[in-house]
Structure formats: C-alpha cells, structure tokens
Amino acid sequence: MNKVILLNKRPHGIPKLSDFQITSEEIPTAKNGELLLKTAYVSVDPYLRGRMNDAKSYVPSFELNKPIQSGIIAEVVESKHADFKKGDFVSGSLDWKEHQTSNGKGLHKVSSSDAKLSSYLGILGMTGLTAYLGLTEIGVPKEGETIVVSGAGGAVGTVVGQIGKLLGCKVVGITGSDEKAALLTSTFKFDHAINYKTNPDIKEAVKSTCPEGVDIYFDNVGGEISDAVLANINKYARLPVCGAISLYNETEVPLGPRLQPIILTKSATMRGFIIGDLSEKFPAATKQLTSWLNDGKITFAETIVEGFDNIPQAFLDLFEGKNKGKMIVKI
C-alpha cells in the first residue's frame, strides 16, 4: 500500500497534527507516457501554511481531503516516458505520497553525482534561488552596505547572509536561539547575530550592531522584529519581503505601526515577491549558486527528519524554529 497525507482540516491559527490525515491507497501504475515515482526527500516550507487557508492567495489553496504538495525529490522506479529512465532522480512540486505517477511535466532531472540530492530542495533549489534573486534583484546590494536578515537561521536566511558577505556587505542576522546565533557568526560568517528571544530590545540591538544604519532588510518574518529593523533603515533602503512567518498563524488581522511614514521619509522601497516572479533569472542564478557551492564559497545547513509519517510534524516544527537551515524529510 501507498501512504498519502491529506489536508484534513484547514488550520485555525497554529496548525495541529489533526489538521493532517495519513491514509493509504493502492500504489498506482504508470501508463504510457508516465513515470512511477518513489518519494525520496520532501521539503516543508513556511509558505505552505498560506495554502492551507481557503483565502485566495498568490498560490492556489490546497483542497480539503486532497494531498498536500511541496517540493520533492523522487526516484523514477518505472518509466514509460521517453525522457526519463528507471533510476533517474527528479525534482518537482509533487504530492505528499510515498509513490505517485507523473506525466513528467514540471519535473527536472537532478544528479546525485553533481551534488547531494537534498540540496536540490535547498541551496540549488527554490531556497537558493529565493535567497539569491530576492537579495540581488530586490535588495540590490552595493559593496559596503549593511544587510539585516530576519529568520536568519532558516533555509533562506542562512543563504542570504552568505551571499551578502560574498558581495562585500556587512550582514546581521536575527534568529531565535543562541545555538542558531552562534551558527550564523561561525559557519555562515555573519558579522553579528541577534537572538530575538533573549534580547530585550531588538530595535536597540539592531542600532548598536548597525550604527551606520540598515540599507537592506531581507524580511522573512514580519511582525515586531520587522518593526525593530525598520526603525533603523537608511534613506533609499530596500526591503524585500520574502516571508512573514510570524503572521501566518494569526487569526485576526495583525496590527502594527503604520509603515507609510517611514517608507515616505526614507524614500524606501518595500517589495514582496515569490520566486516564480523572477523565473527568467533562474538559469543565471543557478549557475552562480552552483559555482559558489563548488568553490566552497557557500555552504548550507539542513535539518533532516526521517520517515514519511513525520512530514506533518516537521512542518509544524518550522513555526517553533526547530530547524537550522532547510527542513527536509527523508523518506
């Protein structure tokens, strides 16, 4: 039998395990022109939370009692498709199923000899592209500028900081544990890291680590952390909004200081994006990331959880900040 994870209930506020249902079905068979895929690695990402709501959003909502989808690396175990053969590994947006068929559309072959397979969900996948293109296309860093990254210990944040350093900027990360803060300044070469859970005054902490002001704020979290950073931005600051994990589970419209006065007085630019907005830049970005990775100039962290049944818990753990870098479930 073939295990499947369905959206059982639309989460209200913080998602719970009971919002998911693990069920099973027959293993499907590949028809002509199709592949049978066996799931190897599953990416769990904060943005999936938005797709669990009924609201119209930038990506379609998941349907109730239907499988969740996310970035997945799968092995081709049977192929009736000319472009793929048994033993190939592919990357794509696939269902949370142990096995599934596909007509090959939207799948990309990935090679375990070029890089670790899971890296195609991280540094060489959407995560790396999001970090690189969000920073370079929207943040537009100039050498010597100061970048602050929130959610800095997460998948995108750890990459943004390293790219910022490679581009000659000062980088300060905001994260939620001393362990992650230490990782940022050691492994990932951030100039400073602020633990927002123990620091009593984040605004002051940003000010003291960035006395020259903040030129780019790469925002993964929204909420009060962002308020604290925005209070320290320079004229002409660029503010890529990549995520808002602190707000995804709000059940009421969250209130905060109005941003227009600061956006106005600082001639700042705040721009939201999803990586699909920048798809024409993927080939060049992938080439740059691969080159940095091969030259040892950039590294990445993964938190690997094992077992298909643990996918929902791994997803829930994102909201507790339990991941260092990319959260991946190995099947």
Place this chain on the structure above:
Amino acid sequence: MNKVILLNKRPHGIPKLSDFQITSEEIPTAKNGELLLKTAYVSVDPYLRGRMNDAKSYVPSFELNKPIQSGIIAEVVESKHADFKKGDFVSGSLDWKEHQTSNGKGLHKVSSSDAKLSSYLGILGMTGLTAYLGLTEIGVPKEGETIVVSGAGGAVGTVVGQIGKLLGCKVVGITGSDEKAALLTSTFKFDHAINYKTNPDIKEAVKSTCPEGVDIYFDNVGGEISDAVLANINKYARLPVCGAISLYNETEVPLGPRLQPIILTKSATMRGFIIGDLSEKFPAATKQLTSWLNDGKITFAETIVEGFDNIPQAFLDLFEGKNKGKMIVKI
C-alpha cells in the same frame, strides 16, 4: 517694515495659529552679488508639517524662532547680481518674509508671459513634477490599468488623475467632499470619485468602482483610506507613497493592519519618494507638462488666499481639506 513668519512653537498634533508668530524687521538691502526679492506667491504644503517637528526627517527641521520656508514666487525689486534684473520673477525655496535678499543660488527665473506665475508653484513646479514623476517612475502605468489616487482633490492628486487618463488608464479618486468629488469627474476627467467622509465603506466603494482591481495606488494620505485601497490591489501592484497627510498630526505612533502579508501575497512594490529623489528627470518632465498644459490637455485648480498674514491659516486649512487643488497665498 518687513513682515516675517517664524515658527513659534513646535506643533503638538494638529498645528494651531499660535504655533506661528508674525513679527517684523527692517527691510534688508542687497549687497553686491545679491538680489532684493519681494514675495508674490507662497506655496503651503502638507509636507511642511513634518519639518515643524524636531525629528530627523527627510528634509531638515525648521528651527524655532526662525522663518518658515516653502516654495515662493518673488519679484526682483533690486539686483546687484549679473544673472537677474529688476522686474524678473523667480521661483525658489524662500523664507516666509515680505522681502528678503538672496545670492541667487537655487532660484529659477519664471516668465509671466509663458504661464500664470502661480503655476510655477503648482503644475509647472514641484506639484506637477511630483505628480508626473511619482506616477510614471514609481507607478509605471500601462495603458488600460486602474489607478486609485487618495487626496485626489489636492494639488498633486488632481494632476496625477489627469496624467493617468492621458496615459490611457482608468482613474478613481478619493476625496473629502461632494464638491471636490464632482470637480474630479467633471473638470479633471476622473472615471469615478469617492467621498470618504460620506461613504460608509471605502473598501467596498473601491471594489465596486474597480471590479478589475487596483494596479497603482498613488497614496497622498496613509491611514484607513489606504487600508481600504490596499485591500483591493492586484498582483504586482505599484504603490507610490507621496504623502501621509492623515498621519502627520498624530502624536502617538499610528497603528494599522500590518502590510507585509498583502505586499507579499500580491508581489507588490511600495516606494516612498520626495521629488528631489528624481531630480535628474526634471527637465524632461517639465517639458512634457508644459506641452500638455499648452495643448490644453491638462488643467489645474488653485485655491488662492490673499494676504501675507493669512499664510499660517492657509497652511492649517490644508488639514481640513479646504483647498481644491493647489493652495497658494497671494501677497
């Protein structure tokens, strides 16, 4: 004697007449290389409110017991400067004084034969440039798109709407009286106008006048009106933040719905600006505005108040929305 208007007290909240002091001094005399100017028209603008605070802002604060400055058209009554002669009119950022001397720096000669002198404070001055460049450089309108303008009956708003129409867009204005709403759809050719003071549900009013969604929101006001428009923006919306008149007199940090979720899910771009940010575009913009004005394709409204002593009251009236178009004091 020469009347002068000083900043008497930094306003707390809504400015009052007692925050200003009318005093007098000797009429100064022009030294070699200087001009003696006689003030003819004074521009009063909402952004001056910010300069009355002590806070560091995008333009320097006015000093206590020193004259206020704003855009002024003045007549050269005596010249000891090679570039100017008696009888010339000039435009510049000058003191609220009946007479003053200048070394000519930052002054531009304007001609009463080419256009009404007061128009150099409005459509052919900062107002027109702000409207044109804010809309075209930050709003980047494409034919057929929908533009919403707040503060639509004000100096910048009336011009933004007309330019939007000239560029082939649909334009909806939000303003504070039925009289101004009627002016927007008649004189200024807006497609729709919403009176926010009488409309019980601005969000719904924007939705019903813009069922196709809002591509550009030209924001002069901030606050709840902006919340209502932002609830109706399309994917990739552009949000030039030109002013925030509803927030200038707040004495506490104003709270509102957090913007990051909508900026993110709509891949929207919010950018604040002051016109000085775009100064390299002034010559081309002035040429375009002059051409439209001469061809009768664009018009402008002025609310002219007479008398030097009435400058402070004219400024206060801006916050009551008493102006239609540009508020100018004729001396």
